[in-house]
Amino acid sequence: MKRESYKRVNFLLLLGSIIALLLNVIGDDDFNLFFSNANWYFFQSPLIITLFFLLIKYHNSKQDKFQLRDLLYFIPYLFFITLQIVEDVDGLDKNTGVIIGEILAGVTLLVYLVYTIYDIIKNKKERWMLFFIVPYAFLNLIDEISFIITTSHDNFSFLESYGIIGLSAILLYMILFKLVVSPKSVLPKADTKAYKTSSLSKSKAEVYKREFLRLMEKEKLFTNSNITVNQVAQKMGIPRQYLSEVLNVYLKSNFQDYLNKYRAEEFVECLKDDKFKNYSIMGIANEVGFKSKSSFNTTFKKIYGVTPSEFKKTLPSVV
Numbered sequence: 195m196k197r198e199s200y201k202r203v204n205f206l207l208l209l210g211s212i213i214a215l216l217l218n219v220i221g222d223d224d225f226n227l228f229f230s231n232a233n234w235y236f237f238q239s240p241l242i243i244t245l246f247f248l249l250i251k252y253h254n255s256k257q258d259k260f261q262l263r264d265l266l267y268f269i270p271y272l273f274f275i276t277l278q279i280v281e282d283v284d285g286l287d288k289n290t291g292v293i294i295g296e297i298l299a300g301v302t303l304l305v306y307l308v309y310t311i312y313d314i315i316k317n318k319k320e321r322w323m324l325f326f327i328v329p330y331a332f333l334n335l336i337d338e339i340s341f342i343i344t345t346s347h348d349n350f351s352f353l354e355s356y357g358i359i360g361l362s363a364i365l366l367y368m369i370l371f372k373l374v375v376s377p378k379s380v381l382p383k384a385d386t387k388a389y390k391t392s393s394l395s396k397s398k399a400e401v402y403k404r405e406f407l408r409l410m411e412k413e414k415l416f417t418n419s420n421i422t423v424n425q426v427a428q429k430m431g432i433p434r435q436y437l438s439e440v441l442n443v444y445l446k447s448n449f450q451d452y453l454n455k456y457r458a459e460e461f462v463e464c465l466k467d468d469k470f471k472n473y474s475i476m477g478i479a480n481e482v483g484f485k486s487k488s489s490f491n492t493t494f495k496k497i498y499g500v501t502p503s504e505f506k507k508t509l510p511s512v513v
Contacts, residue, residue: 203260207249208369214241215366238278239334240271240303246327247306254317267306274299300338307331321499322372326365394436402440405430416456417483423449454493457483461494465506475502 218238244267251264277295311327394402406426409415415426426449427437441447447455460482464470470478476487479502484490494502 201252203252203257204249206260207245207252211242211245211249212366212369214245215363215369218242238275240274240299243303243306243330243334244268244271247310250310250313250323254313270299270302270306274303297338297342300334300341304331304334304338307334318497322368326368330365394439399436399440399444402430402432402436403444406437406440406445410452410456414456414460416453417460417481419480419483419485421453421483453483454489455497457490458494458497461490461502462498462505465509475506 218241248264248267252260273295277299307327308331311324311331314321314323314327409426409429415421415429423437424434427434430437438449441449441452445452457479461478461484464473464478464482470481473481476490479487479490484493491501494505498505500508
């Protein structure tokens with residue numbers, strides 16, 4: 195995996211998340227794998243939550259550079275560890291100001307987790323991450339509620355060491371596994387440099403983008419299983435490289451992936467149409483432009499998270 199081929203900001207946020215996860219696991223107070231009586235303030239869950247929140251935020255955005263204003267998202271984390279240090283050094287764990295401060299920081303971090311879950315569901319990307327984030331948010335919610343009630347973090351120590359820390363270890367493994375088998379599911383590609391000297395202006399690109407989307411949505415060119423990028427570019431009256439640039443830079447996709455996305459969505463619409471009630475699943479797939487059963491199943495499951503036959507079972511029967 196070449197770092198240059200991925201968005202730099204995502205690469206750095208992912209690297210930071212991996213380091214934070216690793217140090218969080220090996221530096222846990224209860225385990226102290228390498229150092230006795232260690233308390234690694236700086237690598238506790240608030241840092242992981244903040245880094246992961248920003249990782250998902252940038253993963254689903256078109257920004258290629260870190261925005262300095264996003265450093266403000268680290269304020270709850272810095273506030274939280276400052277209070278932790280004050281508690282240990284000055285023994286102010288029962289001080290009202292410290293308690294209120296910790297509650298505010300904890301609630302803010304929970305908001306980060308909830309927004310991260312919303313962002314993943316909304317963009318329908320990398321839903322495998324939900325298997326970590328949802329239980330992680332639930333355990334942090336329990337911990338926060340117990341602290342509000344008792345003003346102590348030691349009510350359910352097993353939740354942190356065997357719950358939150360355990361989930362951190364699982365996430366670390368999942369990220370590293372995904373980096374090996376499917377790097378794009380963790381790191382989005384950077385805008386290709388092939389178009390750096392392109393003469394295509396942004397205003398023209400927007401016009402071509404709208405025309406391409408019109409051809410897909412209104413004329414449904416994707417239903418032609420043999421359609422090529424050259425044919426679409428010719429129909430639009432533009433050079434092929436311009437269409438490729440529009441797809442890669444402005445629509446963040448490639449020609450085949452975009453066709454398959456529309457085909458999968460059209461397949462779902464056909465399932466709901468009484469006209470196709472006597473068609474087999476593959477029969478409908480062929481109608482919307484899929485030629486290969488394996489390509490159809492892979493594409494559909496990637497978009498909807500289930501196989502076409504499983505999805506069909508969730509629909510009400512057509513009378």
